[in-house]
Amino acid sequence: MSDPLLVADHVTKTFTARRRASRGGSQVVRAVDDVSLAIEPGETLGLVGETGCGKSTLARCVARLYPLTGGTVRFDGHDISTLSGRRLRPFRREMQVIFQDPYGSLNPRRRVGSIIGDGLAIHHVADGSARREQVQHLMEVVGLNPEHYNRFPADFSGGQRQRIGIARALALRPKLIICDEPVSALDVSIQAQVINLLLDLQSDFRLTYLFITHDLSVVRHVSSRIAVMYLGRIVETGTVDELFANSRHPYTRALLSAVPPADPDAADSREPVVLPGDLPSSVNPPSGCPFHPRCPRRQADCELAMPPLDPVYDDGPDHLTACLHPLRAGEDLSGATSDGAA
Amino acid sequence: MTIRVREAPDRRVEPPAPDVVGRGPWELAWRRLRADKVAMGSLVVIVLMVLVAVFAPVFAHVTGHPPNMQYHREGLTPDGLPRPPNSTFVLGTDDLGRDILVRIAYGARISLGVGVLATMLTVVVGVVLGLLAGFLRGVVDLVIARLIDVVLSIPFLLVAIALVSVSGPGLTITILVIGMFSWASMARIVRGQVLFLREREFVEAARSLGASDLRIMFVDVLPNVLAPVIVYTTLLIPVVIIVQATLSFLGLGLPAPAADWGGMISEAQNYYTVAWWFVLFPSLALLITTIAFNLLGDGVRDAVDPRIGRLVRPR
């Protein structure tokens, strides 16, 4: 295995929310809590979790759109966690973001050509007609009519806009593209087109993706590896096949149970597991394992100790689980009270 | 593995967007504005006023009456009262026997000139400070926001009168004083918009591309606040014209014998019982111009962005 392109090491991000209701006291939200992960060149790491679990925050942390509260981010061997301004700019070229909202992420007052060519202008890659040519080429690459160079975002449909966002991310020929829910705002039919475009581009331009989504069917389709987040922490990580076949963490298992089977005829059509309760507040996370209030398998010790992210049972070093009472292969989540102890 | 989502393999055939032919928001706004009869009528009036201002010397030439020339025989009664409109003085004369028509034409230069210059000053200062405050937040915002509060809480006219009294009347001081007090409302509007805009994803997108704060502020954020800025600007011009006229009316306008509308109305106030034309025509000029700008401003607001209809009108 080559050196990872991106390494996040114990990344923590807290927000301070001042609320007038609670007199004077400011509350600390731990949006990302001690997350470590690595992305290999050329792979697609799928980051999944419920809305609000901190996956978008994590993406913005590694993209250095947010300053880190703790931990480090290394890109291509360089620690970029404390760089800012001018010194961060070279790394900006290498690492681009595709945003979730194709409406919000495109400046409505700028023409498509100038949006796509923005990176080229900022980094003085190309000017004038050269820039125009490159932009029009990019438009072709992402499946847009290059003649629409002078139009405004409002003239395009949602799918087309996301293609504009992709073209923009692609313009500087980055190594890593962070896709933050790139299709979740699109119609299902359009989603497929965009995802296929992303896959094609990955092979054409040898891209590495950090692919964030709450949609497991999408992540299964695009990713080589998956990391599952819950309440700011990674609870399980492994290859797609491993996780779909042999998930250890009750939360992963519950998430996967909601995914329609890839093959509708497959025998193991599991009943979707409905987790009781809502996602707890990250202002005041539960003690011990953060999942324990909703976990069907919780035991007394779950409330006390924070489980480490380690291989369990006979798993290899690529399959890590943070659970004190992980599921065994073939074990069913509904049989809530299994033997438990490893 | 069969993949459900792989259903449209050809990525280049997405149907073209609905039949909109590359019209930007500004062009659309202009189209909407052109359909607005009231606004277009107002625009015509404003253009005419501008022409009157530009070609004021033509009025003087055609009538043969320079703007400051006093006609003690033809233009005044023996008791020093103005003469009513007649074939020589189409709109009558003022209390010094001068041609009111010619003076209104020259007054348009001052009213419109001050209106435009002071408004430009207001816009530049207000937009830049509003942008800085809203975008940079922190100490910058704290200072600018307090400054805005302070300026907005100052009784403008009183302080303006005091300042102009101290410095002595003049065009520059009038423009500076108006600019000094009007920027705050503009800055507050811009700041509010920017506070909201800076959280938008396209700002993040620009940042992820490596854009500097300055570039984001002026390339990405600024075009998005232009709509309220333009609306406010159109509505500010008549306010500025009125303020200038008010200062003149209070004797703090341009030094005599310069012709400006507020000054003319001020001179006329002692004669309204005996010389209706003296007070009427300069007042009409002021009224028509400010109404035209106000109606145009309303039209521009509707055309540019119906959302900002809730904007506070300029003070």
Next chain:
Amino acid sequence: MRTWGGRRAALVGVCGLVLMTAACGSSGGGGSSGSANENASRGGTLNMLGAGDVDYMDPNISYYSVGYLALRLWSRQLFTFPAVSGQTTTAVPDLATQVPTTGNGGISKDGMTYTITIRQGAMWNTTPARQVTAADVVRGVKRTCNPAQPFGGTPDFATLIQGYQTFCDGFAKVAQTPSAIAGYIDKTPLPGVVAQGDTTVVFHLNHPATYFVDMLTLPAFSPAPVEVLKYLPASQALGQHEVSDGPYQVTTWTPTKEIVFTRNAAWKASTDPIRKAYVDKVVVNETVSQDSIQQQLQTGTASADMGFDQAPPPSQLPGLIAKKDKNLNLGETASSNPYLVFNTVSPNNRGALGDVRVRQALEYALNRSDMDQVLGGQTVNPPLTHILPPDISGSTDFNLYPTDQAKAKQMLAAAGYPHGMTLKFLYRNASEGSSKVFQTVQQQLSNIGVKVVGVPSPDADFYTKYLQVPSAARSGVWDLSLAGWGADWYGDAALSFFAPLFSGPPSYPPLGSNYGFYDSPKTNQLIQQASTATDQSKSGALWNQADHQVMQDAAIFPITNPQQASYHASQVHNAIYIPAFQNFDPANVWLSPGTNGG
């Protein structure tokens, strides 16, 4: 009296307050009411409407015409101006039995001693009523320079009355308490004013002064009863406890709100040839606006009879004049307001204005009638072509400089300015009249190649930062400006024009009002001679010479002797305008029966 923003003018009303001379009109001074007084109806309440108060309710201190107006009702002077059309600036005996002359022995041969006898039966409204005495006159004169609130016009006679200056110098050191002031007045003699017996008072002067009788019309020379010594001079407490010798007494005085005068039982009509006192009561409402006053007076309600401190609004004057409203009066002010003053010490244009030829050229270039026209026409602004307005002794009508711009241009070239010059014109831009005169002068002088640039000044700064500051004139901040002047008294009052305006260094600002620093030995000598002449015809001739001399030297360019507008309601009869009050005489009006209530 400086008009136009001067101290006294501030309370005179619109006329003096701003240069709106359009408000100060004239139709020739006479009373507008020709009603025969045989039909005069007695009784009723005279309602006077105003927007302000008297300056002081104290005859020895009051210095403003509105104060004089109120004093007319309750305070008598040795001499005063009668409410007789055409004679309103001729001093006649009031408390005095006769006007002193050398013929009747009232004035000594050297013209330096005046002996005046007070009428028997002129009484104070004390309990019991008491004769007004010569000692009261002495006390009154002494009070004028009290340390608490001295009379503003003392320079008029400080060096004239024997021992007055010394008396005042000592008085200034006295504590500002009623007892200390009373003590000084009782114990310190004033050699120039002496009581001879009960009712004869003798004035000893340092030099002859033909104007002295006219000067004695100043209320400052009113007798003061001993009771007033209980209070601080000019204090509100005194004003509310005044002792009266006029037909009315101050019943209540609520400063800035209301004054009520009722009949004084101690007053006998037989002892007072001046005041007919037709009405029973006079109520002054001081809380009405100028516009509202005019409206009420024109409406003709019984509760609005005449103005107090307010003239008709300038905006309505042209209309009133145009329709020849019989209730409007345009009265003599005996002032020169405005006049154009040349800064003779300006260094600008190589000191051009120091050259009499240049000033004379400007006199020829300026067109007075155009200025009078823009100020409201010659009805309200009759042209004044010399220093002394008519009605001031020594005034004759002459015009040394009939407008002649060709001649002006030649003279300017001859004086070394063939290409003209640039003059700075200091004016009050907030004042309509000031601004109009400036613009007219600007246009007129442009015809002879003289460029006039405006130096606009706020009203508040005009005197304090410019005209009264010698360095402003000497450094050439201005070349031309506008000022106004009115006499402190009427009749033989030329001194009160020449001394403060044209008498060389003693008249320089800030003490004097010679803003252009005019200094001519010839004029100074004429002033000296005229003010000490023993004979009124001689002094008149000398003042006339001085007038010619100043005009020959072109120290100023007089513009007009403006008229004062006054308005009364239709039910008011025998409304005689008195220049000294700048209003109708309230002690002589009578009201139509039926509309005399309110």
